[in-house]
Amino acid sequence: MDEVPPAAGTQYGEQPREEPFSVDGATSSVYVHAPFCARRCFYCDFAVTVDRQGGHEAWLQAITAEWRQTRHEGLFSFPEPLDTLYVGGGTPSLLGTRAMDGLASVIGLRLLSNPGLEWTAEANPESFTPAIARAWREAGVNRVSLGVQSFHEPSLRWMGRLHGSAGAAEAVRNARRAGFGNVSADLIFGLPGHLARDWGGDLARVLDLGVEHMSLYGLTVEPRTPLGQAVAGGRERVASEGRYRDEYLEAVERLTGAGYLHYEVSSFAIPGRESRHNEVYWSGRSYLGLGNGAHSFRKPLRRWNLRDWKEYSTSVVKGDSAIAGHEVLDRAALRLERIWLGLRARRGVSLASVPARAAAVTERWMRRDWARAEAGRLRLTVEGWLLLDALAIELDEAVTNRKDME
Ligand code: SF4
Structure with missing residues (x-):
């Protein structure tokens, strides 16, 4: 393997001076x-309970119990x-009109008093009714994230979604009528070829929505x-690598051409409308997660709640713990995670934070145009983002062999 010299100004292995935890x-x-x-949905592996009504009272009771426990514990202040x-x-839009107001009462006025608070709630188009939209705005929600996924009816049916091709525009x-000035839309790509989904047409329609933010997810088979079972049994086939790549690149070109900033591997925003909440995850800052399956992080601790709704809610309402497990990240793991999360984002990571041991790897990325070093920072290119998982493994292998990481 031929090596290239480090880019001008490259200084690997210094202690990071930014992105503090x-x-x-x-x-x-x-x-x-x-x-x-x-x-x-056909592909969904989230912590979900099928319930057509949503049960906002049981939900609020459990969230209230966990919130009180957490406040009493004092680990998160x-x-x-x-x-x-x-x-x-x-x-969340299944929870009915009173759920967000109820949540505001649980969290309390003092914590919701920041005039710049970004309060997002996710909604599916079929349950984001005018009444829900108004109730959410009145409660203080100021950003809504819509699970659009596609405008193509056969694809929506295949996924198991309940809205039709006109549902997203109506949502x-x-x-807008309720006063939301910050709307995000999720779109999924890499669907099986037999669906004959018109990806270019879907991109045109999502652009027509005029939303401030978009998230783009490739279909993954869990x-x-x-x-997952259909694929394992040979009854379903996923998109080829080539089509997955082409759809991602086409989306990047169309969305950035329309003025959206591609600020994270999956995220596009009108400048100034980047998700501040997601930035908390990517920058390694502390956050508290409430509810079944939710994760919390406070350096160096990560912990996660019971995944099953019934088990979680029964436990917290009884006064028992919601926590299913935890890990304490050592210095090496924290450093690697900071690099890995930073590379997801457009800002990348400071070259000084990349261990010298990883220099050969990152320089190979640069030679392949998967990464660039500019102004003392290492950033992945769009081609690099397409390989993000593989690059993360490569980086991990290069770094964790290093004794001086300990
Ligand atoms: S709507 Fe979202 S969370 Fe619910 S089943 Fe479908 S993919 Fe999963």
Whole structure:
């Protein structure tokens, strides 16, 4: 393998001087999981409970119990009002009109008093009704993330989604009429070829929505899902690597051409509308997760809740712990994670934070144009982002063999 010299100004292996982790337990971001979905999608491996009504009272009771336990435990402290609150799922819009107001009462006025609070809630188009949209705005939600996925009816049916091709536009109208100025849409790519999904047409329609933010996810096959079983049994085939790549690159070209900033491997935003909550995850800051399957992080501890809704809710309401497991990250693991998360984002990582041991690997990435070194930072290119998982493994192997990481 031929080697190239480090780019001008490259200084590997110095101690990082930026992207600090929270050290005092002060937390300004909370994630709340809403587990209910009217139906489980074909490919979904999330912590979901099928329930057509959603059960907002049982949900609030469990979240209240866990919130009180966490406050009493004191590991996460909230000296300042929250910067971000994210209600994800599942399908939070199934919880009905009173759920977000109820959640605001649980979290409390002081923590929700930041005028710049980013409060996101996820919704599926079929349950994001005008009444839900109005109730969410009145409760204080100011960003809605819509599970659009596609506009192509056969693809929506194949996925098990409940909205039709016009559902996304109607949901965006409901959001705008209720006063939402910040709307995100999720789109999925890499669907099986037999669906004959018109990817270019879907990109045109999502652009027509005029939303401030888009997230783009490649279909992944999880073994536990019906899709995973169908693929294992030879009854379903996933997209070829070539089509997966072509669809991603076409999306990047169309969305950036329309003025969206490609600021993270899967995320596009009108400048200034990047998701601040997701940035908390990518920058290694502390966050608290409430609800079944939710994760929390406070350096150096990561922990996660019981995944099953019934087991979780029964436990917390009884006064028992919601926690299913935890890990304590050592210095080497924290450093590697910081690099890995930084490479997901457009800002990349400082070259000084990359261990010298990984220099041969990152220089090979640069030679292949999977990464670039600019102004003292290492950034992945779009081609590099397509290989993100493989590059992360390569980096991990290069770094974890290093004794001076300990
Ligand atoms: S709507 Fe989302 S969370 Fe619910 S089953 Fe489908 S993919 Fe999973």
